Amino acid sequence: MNVKELADKLGLEIHAGKQAADRDILGGYTGDLLSDVMARINPGTAWMTIQTHQNIVAVAVLREAACISITGGHRPDRETVERAEKENMPVLLADDNSFDLCLKIADLKVL
Amino acid sequence: MASLSRTFRIQKRDFTNAGNASISVKKLLKSLNLSACVIRKVSICGYEGEMNVVMHAATDGILAFELTEKKIFLTVSDEGPGIEDIETAMQKGYSTASDEFREMGFGAGMGLHNIRENADSLHIDSTLGAGTVIRMEFNPGG
Numbered sequence: 550m551n552v553k554e555l556a557d558k559l560g561l562e563i564h565a566g567k568q569a570a571d572r573d574i575l576g577g578y579t580g581d582l583l584s585d586v587m588a589r590i591n592p593g594t595a596w597m598t599i600q601t602h603q604n605i606v607a608v609a610v611l612r613e614a615a616c617i618s619i620t621g622g623h624r625p626d627r628e629t630v631e632r633a634e635k636e637n638m639p640v641l642l643a644d645d646n647s648f649d650l651c652l653k654i655a656d657l658k659v660l
Numbered sequence: 661m662a663s664l665s666r667t668f669r670i671q672k673r674d675f676t677n678a679g680n681a682s683i684s685v686k687k688l689l690k691s692l693n694l695s696a697c698v699i700r701k702v703s704i705c706g707y708e709g710e711m712n713v714v715m716h717a718a719t720d721g722i723l724a725f726e727l728t729e730k731k732i733f734l735t736v737s738d739e740g741p742g743i744e745d746i747e748t749a750m751q752k753g754y755s756t757a758s759d760e761f762r763e764m765g766f767g768a769g770m771g772l773h774n775i776r777e778n779a780d781s782l783h784i785d786s787t788l789g790a791g792t793v794i795r796m797e798f799n800p801g802g
Binding site for chain 1: 708711
């Protein structure tokens with residue numbers, strides 16, 4: 550499943566980085582401590598976080614995440630959107646909290 | 661293969677560009693077809709070193725990268741404030757980051773720990789008031 554398919558199935562807005570939404574999702578991770586995320590995610594991860602500042606894009610790019618999903622109804626900073634566009638990193642927005650979003654992804658039975 | 665080197669300035673408190681030096685190094689390694697494993701290690705160490713300068717350094721810092729036939733060298737240096745007790749600072753969970761940075765998801769006390777876990781060789785020199793130099797080496801083969 551790719552990022553666009555995930556967003557479509559769950560009704561998530563792709564707020565930035567649409568041009569890279571055909572990237573395949575190979576796994577998922579939920580975390581808000583950036584060093585933890587750096588150390589633990591693998592390429593192709595759909596990363597769920599409540600962090601909204603631009604440094605999340607650097608982490609996602611360095612670890613080749615498939616996308617960032619900002620959960621809990623939080624909205625990214627303007628700089629985050631600009632950086633995500635520049636680095637081709639899809640940023641999805643979810644009103645669900647991270648746990649509920651993970652449950653919905655699990656229900657899709659695609660990972 | 662000749663040696664290849666790059667130097668990047670890291671600005672303290674500059675979250676706009678924080679991570680860009682490491683991203684540049686990562687893209688360079690990827691273009692040279694190095695293994696995913698070594699790219700992962702260098703990316704993690706570069707990022708953590710870079711964030712240390714952004715969050716803690718008194719002045720701007722430098723990230724220096726060098727690739728030789730046998731080794732990758734990554735050196736992150738700044739001019740203060742220095743680390744009082746390196747052994748304590750290396751402990752997982754220990755951090756002197758401000759509340760402001762903790763709220764942003766930094767300051768979990770994992771930075772130096774991540775570096776130690778991922779660098780094939782690590783040496784830290786630090787003098788209070790003078791600065792810190794983190795020297796990391798990686799085996800390009802793995």
